[in-house]
Amino acid sequence: MLQRHLVVAAVIIIATCPGGFAMQQADIPSVEPEDAIMAGSAEVAEISDWVRACFAGERPEGPGPRLDIELRQQDHNVLRYGQSCMETPLRIGSESFERGLGTHANSVIAVALPEGARAFSAQVGVDNNYDTAGARGTVRFIVEADGAELFRTEVLRGGDAPVPLRVNLPEGAWEMVLKVDATEDGAAYDQADWADARLEMAGGEALFLDENQLDPFLRLAGPPFSFTYGGIPSAELLGRWDRFSTSRELEDRTEHSVTWTDPETGLAVTAVAAAFKRYPAAEWVLSFENRGEADTPLIEGIQAMDLQVRTGNSKRAAVVSGLRGDVCGAESFVPFAQAMNIGEALSQTPEGGRPSNGAFPFWDLSYGDEGLAVALGWSGQWSATFDRTAPGPMRLRGGMELTRLSLRPGEGIRSPRVLVMAWRGDRIDALNRWRRLLLFHYVPRVDGLPIRLxxxxxxxxxxxxxxxxxxxxxxxxxxxxxxxxxxxxxxxxxxxxxxxxxxxxxxxxxxxxxxxxxxxxxxxxxxxxxxxxxxxxxxxxxxxxxxxxxxxxxxxxxxxxxxxxxxxxxxxxxxxxxxxxxxxxxxxxxxxxxxxxxxxxxxxxxxxxxxxxxxxxxxxxxxxxxxxxxxxxxxxxxxxxxxxxxxxxxxxxxxxxxxxxxxxxxxxxxxxxxxxxxxxxxxxxxxxxxxxxxxxxxxxxxxxxxxxxxxxxxxxxxxxxxxxxxxxxxxxxxxxxxxxWYGDFTPLALANTDPDHWGAYQLHRADLDAGIVLAFRRPSSSYLSLQARLRGLDPEGVYRLELIDDQREVTHQEATGADLMAGYELRIAAPGSSLLIRYARVDAE
The missing domain is CATH 3.20.20.70 (Aldolase class I)
Incomplete structure (x- = not known):
């Protein structure tokens, strides 16, 4: 209750003061604070690597040396490193492993063999997890080198002990292929582990296959856009076209300009893509230009965003969240959250060509403690699809709803703009990071500050x-x-x-x-x-x-x-x-x-x-x-x-x-x-x-x-x-x-218009260690109080609070950050009334 959390310092009644706020007055901030909301350097580097790999075709740096591994087939889920394809610790029979590859039959994994690779060894079997339950699944493991089969297990079943294997590699072999076969009974529950998989080198050292492998939430799957040209998908074309790329360093981002040119027709497709230096975020926009002497073949279905995210576990839902858009009514900008299971897809488009008319081109996708915030920039008729119909990675596509056109010589067009930000950890922290990204790097600036409302x-x-x-x-x-x-x-x-x-x-x-x-x-x-x-x-x-x-x-x-x-x-x-x-x-x-x-x-x-x-x-x-x-x-x-x-x-x-x-x-x-x-x-x-x-x-x-x-x-x-x-x-x-309001936002109650409930939210300025809480007991609400957990405070800090009711009577209180974040009781005596709380840290003054 309130008495457990607060030390009441004084109660003061002020009749006419506009709020009675005697704490530090603030202006709007010019830059984002450096605090726990901001992503770590490893997350930022991961997206920077993703941009270079997907657009410029560069090999991502990663945390250290690693083997080149290519997943050529996996019928269910996604390939995982150091865990099973069900995102559980690697476990075969009763034995657990910290290293290895988790896959699902049928699968084909190609490994480029470095010079001096002498042998391959692993412990293999059906992964023992909550789904296979130590009893389900039947698979065979196969090892090939340069197209020749070197090893094949018998049929292995769920619950079996791990089978050790060691295969000598032919001298000079350049590629090893690891296969998992579903056997005659089909692929159900065929979750297979190559545990402790390693190459033995001529010098005696071991190279683990999972060591330093990149496993980003944003999949490394080529250019994250698509179109059809002359009836042929761009994925089949761009690798054959001429590519030219440049990069430059800007204050807040590294920008890459990559152009693919069709040598036959002269169509040039340019992506200007940027990786931010303080955010795990990437932005890109495409342009199409006819540099030839005749009209181009038809360019169709331009998807400025066509990417994949690692949502492989078929037993775990991915959740797509967003807002409805404006409908001039109670439902305007009401949030939604839709769980996406295997076999499901969500498609959205606005009404009539105005981009937030009934739909809203900003979303966040969460999957466990990872996610992706997404925005489209197109002030017209966009479309977006979150597609989990296939049992592997989830596919996100977005662009104009309709493109089917030919470009005349010298003519060019642009695409919608795409912004994505990957995140790990807490979703509210991630959305505040997203707010900061937009506030300090997208909204207009006047006199060196974000635009003043x-x-x-x-x-x-x-x-x-x-x-x-x-x-x-x-x-x-x-x-x-x-x-x-x-x-x-x-x-x-x-x-x-x-x-x-x-x-x-x-x-x-x-x-x-x-x-x-x-x-x-x-x-x-x-x-x-x-x-x-x-x-x-x-x-x-x-x-x-x-x-x-x-x-x-x-x-x-x-x-x-x-x-x-x-x-x-x-x-x-x-x-x-x-x-x-x-x-x-x-x-x-x-x-x-x-x-x-x-x-x-x-x-x-x-x-x-x-x-x-x-x-x-x-x-x-x-x-x-x-x-x-x-x-x-x-x-x-x-x-x-x-x-x-x-x-x-x-x-x-x-x-x-x-x-x-x-x-x-x-x-x-x-x-x-x-x-x-x-x-x-x-x-x-x-x-x-x-x-x-x-x-x-x-x-x-x-x-x-x-x-x-x-x-x-x-x-x-x-x-x-x-x-x-x-x-x-x-x-x-x-x-x-x-x-x-130029700080971090925390909803303290559901965003709805139900007259029986409360509305409440917190705005916190991390640079000031101060903020406000606004709470509303709606006209039909029978609830006298709302338990709220504030965020962003220093648990060891002491904060002075000013509680200002609708009559502008002010109550002063003090509390520790730990107590305010553990649970603070907002009390409003009468329905149809509000409460403003201003708070600031005082022990650091």
Whole structure:
């Protein structure tokens, strides 16, 4: 109970202080901390070796000298070193072994013999484990050298004692092949061990076959991508093509550029792959270029990711975890975890061409205490499959849903971007390592720091339909002044400033002449004077019929004068739109360019593909989207882009490299969803470090539910009884909490919207040894308390805690890190209430 874990130092009641937080105030971090969350050097080196081997074709260095072993066949599970194929210690009969190979019939293992190899010896038999139970399985062991059989055992059965063998090798032999035959009764339970397998050398030394062998979770299986070219799989082609590779050292990664060129047609496939220096992570993106003089044969089924992971034990499930994606409802970004057994596959794709519409291109795969975090970067119609239908390694594939195209001479395309990070140990630690990787190496940086989320006042959904005076120059300047007086750092004008209004006026990107006679510059100037960023909404990719763009530039629209999708796939149209946006960013003084996208583009892309060029319109559109955002960022240093698409339906690896999702779901368009906001934070924070949502009132329960490292407010500030003092306190509290959202995240309760339960999570800054806990007792919850285990603390440290309830009454406590991590009781007296805990280590001050 609470009394066992805490030493209560004092109880202080503070009526009006915005949180009463007297501990160290913090800014957002610039670099990741070096602590136990970060992977060890061996894990990082393993992925670096994997990148060099799979892309550049180099032999992985590994921990030391080793024999070259090639697995040519294994009908079930995967080959293991120093353990059985069931991932148990090697055991034959009643005898255990520390060294050897664990395989499963039927299997063929080839060993390149070094000069001076004189003999091979081993102890062989059926592995004795929980599955064979010392009674099941029948196999034969066969040894060959240079194609000639040297040795064959009788049929060996489960439970038999190990059979020793020693085989003299012919002088000058270059290859030994070890075979396990399933015998006439089939391969069931035929888990076979080559225990203590070794080569005896002419000088008398022994070389163990398992010594220093690489056994990474990411399988060494050639280039981790695939496609079909002229009807032939790339796995059959790339080995015959010319290959050229270079590498270079960057600050945070080693980058390899590898090009395979078909000497007959001139198709060049280039992979730019990187291995990170502080993370066991790899990234790559492909490009295809026709360097020949004629159209290429068809390129089909481009899978930017096609790799295998070592999930061989048929009795152990692999678990694929991820999020549903945005559906503008209670299920938005709700986590799922699907156990994958032999014979099962999971396929996902978004709806309509927006990458997080109903699906989410970030996952983690766990298998025992190992796993792989995965992300796809493609702001279009991707597909991903986690395939465990075969009894061996699990296969992961991802790329565009449809590619079937020919490239013309001189033409090139790019693929989706792939990021993977292998991990061992604790899954929550691994996901925090993943958050750090994205925060410090992917999200945009401004002034040397990860992009700062704003605190913005935005009242479009509240006032645009009911208070016409709000959407005027005078009303917007007054709104900006109110924002500054309450403590916001940004003023947000959404879709209320252009002729025709929303949605009928999209495509009219000039201010309403009556409401804004001098344009929007006076609002931007007011924001600058008040120290605010000016957030302005656009939806440049949707064009309404009758709008200026549809009427004056129909060639720039898929749909022409009838409106439709703006042609970012057309370089001329993209340049025109980029110039328009760039000039208005400059003229209006826009600090945060808000790009909405309330249209499914996939039907337009598919309808505009030429025969034999399926997928080309989508590729050119996505390339154009990136080019436009990159150009705006390059022209306007410090500009921040808010990525919105009917809420959070355009989130992927590529967009988070350029933008931030400030409106992660259109559930923010209406009040009354704090439980949904809690669930969205709990889900998204497992994979993304930065995002936020909207709170409709300054009530602590409501705003604590929506605020993250930033916050949006649709407060009724024009109401005569608006509680301005409460609003200032609520906002000050959220801004003080914000830096901790740039730290490590721990869910303390399930991420769901069940009104009978609690929501709770911890944000911890390892560099400060401090953090916050947010807990929510939902309106229908009958539970008075929640037992939470905090993470990341020093067990020997002493921490001061400030417990702040919804009335901002503050209780001070102290506890050791060991006690807080063993179990801390969060207590909330009333349903529909919240608790904020701030903590910091005090014994190291």
């Amino acid at each position: 704003p605190f913005a006042l935005q009242c479009f959904d509240r006032y645009s339909w009911t208070r016409p005076e709000w959407a005027t120059e005078k009303g917007q300047i007054a709104a900006a002044e109110t924002a500054a007086s309450l403590g916001f750092d940004a003023h947000w004008l959404d879709a209320a400033w252009f002729p025709g209004g929303f949605p009928n006026g999209v495509g009219n990107w000039t201010p309403k002449p009556e409401e804004f006679p001098a344009g929007l510059k006076p609002i931007g100037d007011a924001c600058r004077r008040l120290g605010l960023s000016f957030v302005l909404w656009y939806e440049p990719e949707r064009v309404a019929p009758g709008s200026v763009i549809a009427t004056e530039h129909p060639a720039f629209v898929h749909g022409g004068e009838q409106g439709g999708l703006f042609r970012l796939d057309d370089p001329e149209a993209r340049r025109w739109l980029t110039e328009l946006l760039s000039s208005q960013i400059e003229e209006f003084g826009i600090g945060i360019y808000r790009n909405d996208f309330n249209l499914d583009p996939l039907p337009y892309w598919r309808a505009n593909d030429e025969p034999g060029r399926e997928g080309m319109t989508e590729i050119r559109y996505v390339e154009g989207h990136y080019a436009m955002w990159d150009e705006l960022l390059a022209r306007h240093p410090g500009l921040r882009i808010d990525n919105c698409a009917s809420g959070g339906r355009r989130i992927d690896l590529e967009t988070i490299m350029r933008s931030m999702p400030l409106w992660r779901s259109d559930t923010s368009c209406s009040p009354g969803h704090p439980d949904w906001n809690q669930s969205q934070s709990a889900g998204l924070c497992q994979y993304l470090p930065l995002h936020t949502a909207c709170g409709w009132t300054p009530d602590p329960y409501d705003f604590r539910s929506s605020a993250t490292g930033g916050a949006i407010a649709q407060w009724d500030y024009m109401a005569p009884d608006f509680p301005a003092d409460l609003a200032r306190e609520t906002l000050a509290e959220a801004r003080a909490n914000a830096p901790y």
